[in-house]
Amino acid sequence: MLQPASHNNLTHQLVHELGKAIVREQFAVGEGLPSEAEICNRYQISRTATREAVKMLAAKGLLVSRPRKGITVQSRDHWNLFDPDVLDWILSSTPSLQTLRDFLQLRLAIEPEAAALAARNAEQADLDAIADALRRIKAAEEGIEDPLVADIDFHSAILRASKNPFFMQLRSFIETALKVSIRFTNQFKGVDSASYLDHRKIYDAIAAGDAQLAHQTSHVMEAEALQLIEDRIKG
Template sequence: MESSHRNLTQQLVHELGKSILQGKYIAGDSMPSEANICTQYNVSRTATREAVKMLTAKGLISSRPRQGIKVLELKNWNLFDTDVLSWILIGKPDLYMLRYFLQLRLAIEPEAAFLAAQYASEENLQDIENALSRMKDAQKGYDDTHEADIEFHKSILTASNNPFFTQLKNFTETALKVNIRFTNRMKAVTKEEYQAHVDIFEHIKNNNAQAASDAAMITQNATLAIVNEQITNLELEIANELVTS
């Protein structure tokens, strides 16, 4: 277990959480007992128990006397938890997972833009505009394109002024990072894509909620369509291999 600035319990949480997300322990059963974790990681029972409790709080596991510690089914996991999202990101890239992310982004972000157009404060607008100019700078090589893109989308969620949408900033950030793994180009954002972002901002600024929502939806739909196509091709390939073999 790598040492770090974090305390022991946190480190253990991270190790165990990562292992669960990587599928080392399968849902329904399995998972070492407290005692085993203690010896395996060479930590006290206190640290182990606290780590187990934290993972329990995130919905990954449950524990009962005599039964031991069980990994819960995916549907119980707090997938919007920052840690859980970071552990997803550690895992191997998965096109289906990317599609799951994009399907929810398609739901969230147009509506967030809609709300931003209604409720954004001056400061909110400023933040979006700043992210936008960071994106422009990034195209000239003065900034990180990916980072700037992430900031843009997060600033819109903030501007929705709805705590539930705000909470989803981690989700969107992770979604974009997963996406990046599948796009091998250097620049995250083409000239056309940049313009699409500008359009969304302008609509928000002009309080044109429906136009902002529509613009965001077009962008999201385009991305999702690409992934859907990739998955279709992948499945065709697999089907062909089965036939020829």
């Protein structure tokens, strides 16, 4: 049963409940969801809210409605993986090493280039934001700041500083996935927080306007994290 709330909130609660169930394979691909009546009874929600929730999940690629077949579950290759909700459901269901590898491969393709663009395009406010996150990464090593939040803010600030609108719009996706991937990679490294010195190298290159060095230092960091996952998969 969902928590008491307004109609819109109940719809969103149902979206999250069904979305997590689909991602966790509680409904098989190609099979239909329970009937509207069953969902209404199980979650104590109206048919109108149920239909709205189904439409929202279809827009995210998790469901499809076809004549005579009704509403069925879609395979993962149809899901909108850049949707923050979908990504959150995947990552909250204990992601596989393969999923972490796929994400780190994407980071390796994007973040070094974003760092290079930041070295060329960053304004003082952007540099201040990166520097502030870097300061908090150092404080996290001393147990003063939240290491995960500081690390995410550092990478997010670089995406903003790139001034590339496509990179900037990837921020919510990157931030959501970083919450899990950083925790796993730090665990594999045997550390509790990000390396201040490694992040400092990236910041120094960006602040100096050295695009090549910014790209190189960011690439080294992302490649190291990816190699950790690759080694785990092989092992």
